[in-house]
Amino acid sequence: MTADTKREIERKYEATPGTRLPVLTGVAGTARTVDQGVAELDAVYYDTADLRLAAAGITLRRRTGGGDAGWHLKLPVAPGTRDEISAPLADEVPDALTALVRARTRGAAVVPVVRLRSSRDVRHLLDERGALLAELSTDTVRADRLNGSGRHAEWTEIEVELADGGDPAFLDAVHKRLRKAGLRPAASSSKLERALAETGWRPPREPEGDGSAGDHVLRYLREQAEALLTYDAAVRRDLPDSVHKMRVATRRMRSALRSYRKVLDRAATDPVADELKWLAGELGAARDHEVLTERLTARIDALPDTLLLGPVRARLQAWAAAGRAGTGERTAAALDSDRYLALLASLTALLAEPPLRRAARGTAAKVLRGAVLKEYERLAARVDRALALPPGNARDHALHDARKAAKRVRYATEAARPALGKPAKRFARRMKSVQQLLGEHQDAVVARETLRDMAVKAHAAGETAFTWGLLYGREESRAEQCERELPQVWGRAAPGGKAGRL
Known part of the structure; x- marks a missing residue:
């Protein structure tokens, strides 16, 4: 079963039979409008009994009639x-579409x-060369639950x-003309949303x-949980x-x-x-391979x-293709696993009935600031330990920690930002600079391991390993440079070795 994708950009407006x-x-290059006649469309929309897709703004339908049955x-x-x-017309929901809403x-x-x-009633808006700018339709709709x-x-x-x-600015120009004529933008973003609203459904x-x-932390967690579900379909x-x-959302x-x-x-929350750690690890294999491929290619x-x-x-290229295939299969297997579905169910239950402790009722700024500073103290201890070690594997592992x-x-600071304001924004930015430098160091360490493996395989195949050795040396030099820069970057991130800037 094949599936095709297109980006749909549209505006909807309220109307009456007499509109x-x-x-x-003359609107934004519109030379003429051409009547395309009237099409009779019949669509059945599918969802879970509790309308989970509709709650997320997703529509799944089987439609007959018109040019895109x-x-x-x-x-x-x-x-x-x-x-x-x-996807082509069939009696059952195509597997390709079912997979995209599985999370x-x-x-x-999924039922009707x-x-x-x-x-x-369709009209085409054409430019002077006859190219299509937009399709305008007047739809008379009957919806049945x-x-x-x-x-x-x-x-x-x-x-x-x-x-x-097309250029979305064209819709802005049409919008101005329609508004001037008295039309109002539709309150609902889709026909399904309006049909459900007018037949008694209220979205959660x-x-x-x-x-x-507690309110601030839960709001942040809900945002990330929604991001996880949104990116699930994007990954697929x-x-x-x-x-x-x-992976970042997890x-x-x-x-x-x-x-x-x-x-x-x-x-x-620990389970x-x-x-979530397991899921990040499954996603990480694909992401890490992608990042390393880009680095070595550059x-x-x-x-x-x-x-x-x-x-x-x-x-x-051969190494990249082999790794891409393997990590892609691993990611797909993880998202199709019962373990992943169980995680999503547990996350939903956790957010529906959060296990709040007494501190959850406390003042957001005080409680969240304390948590951020506690995390900072752990970071400071790890940076001090890493800087005290001599160069080598032990220091590499300490810098990764x-x-x-x-x-x-x-x-933690990003989650606290709504409560702590600009100081949290600035603090998060300073922590990001530390994270990025340490990330560059870790990328150089991982790249060296791969380059050594490449050199060994090249030598075994009777090839010269010169270029791989050269690249290894450059990654080694880059890691050393990051280590030299760290004290200065760390000092700027937390002047005086303290985090009292929140």
């Missing part, structure tokens, strides 16, 4: 922008929830969808906060940087659970934190041809 559209010729999954990207993944449904059955029948309630709703709306590859709302320490679609972003949640142990009971590209002896590029501690300080 008259203004003349749009088939299955369509729409994932929100930004207000007014969605990615539409389509949301978590094994719950709403039927929408629309009479769509399929939950046995017998509820239905009817309305008329106007939709303007940008042509593929985030609990109202009280400004306490192999979108750029999606693995990295999903690390931020785990860091918050560890750092704010006075707010949330560790007896309940979840352990599973190092080779920077060398003059006279220093590229032997099939250096070919060997690197310090890097992980710097990341925890940074993430």
Whole structure:
């Protein structure tokens, strides 16, 4: 089963059967409008019984009629922008689409929830060369709930969808003309959202906060949990940087659970934190390989041809392809595992009934500042230990431990930022500079290990290992440079060796 993807950028407006559209010729290069006739569309929308997809702004439908009959999954990207993944018409939900919402449904059955029948009057907005700028449609809609309630709703709306590859500024110009003619933007972002709203459904709302320490920590955790679910679909679609972003979300949640142990009971959170660590490790294999490939490629590209002896590029490409295939399979297996679904269920339950401790009721600024400073003290101890060691493997490992501690300080500070304001923003920025330097050091250490392995294999194959040895030496030099820079960067990050800047 194949699936196609397109970026859908559109605006919706309220209308009545008597609404008259203004003349749009002359708007942002619109030379003429061409009537495309009326299409009769029949769509059945699928969701879990408790409407988990709708709550996330996701729509999954099977539609007949019109020019794009088939299955369509729409994932929100930004207000007014969605990615539409389509698959051929079939009786059952295609596996390719089911996989993309698996993290949301978590094994719950996906069933028909709403039927929408629309009479769509379509016009094309064309430029002077006849190229499509946008499609404007007037939709007369009847929606029927399929939950046995017998509820239905009817309305008329106007939709303007940008042509593929078009400039979103065009929709801004059309918007001004429509608003001047009296049309109002639609309150709902999709037909499904409106159908559900007008037949009695109310989307779940985030609990109202009280400004306490617990409120701030839970809000941060919910944001990261939502990011995790969003990037799940992106990883499955192999979108750029999606693995990295999903991994960061898992690390931020785990860091918050560890750092704010006075707010949330560790007896309940430690099992979840352990599973988040497992997930980050599974995602990390793909991300680490990607980062290392980019680093080694850049190092080779920077060398003059006279220093590229032997099939250096070919060997690197073969290594990169083999690793990419292996790590990709590992990531896919993790996301399709029962263990991953159990983690998502545990995370959902934790956020629904958080195990708050007494400190959770305390003043946010005081409690969160204390947690951040505690993490800073751990970082300071690790940096001092690393700097006291002589160069070598022991120092490399100590600096790696310090890097992980710097990341925890940074993430704890980011979670505290809404309560602590600009001082937290500045402090997080200083911690990021420490983390980045230590990260560059660790990347050089890991690169050396790979380069040595490359040299050994090249030698065994009868190739010269000169270039690999040269690159090894440069990575060794880069790691030493990071070690020399660390005292100065650390001093700027925390003047006087204290973190009393929050």
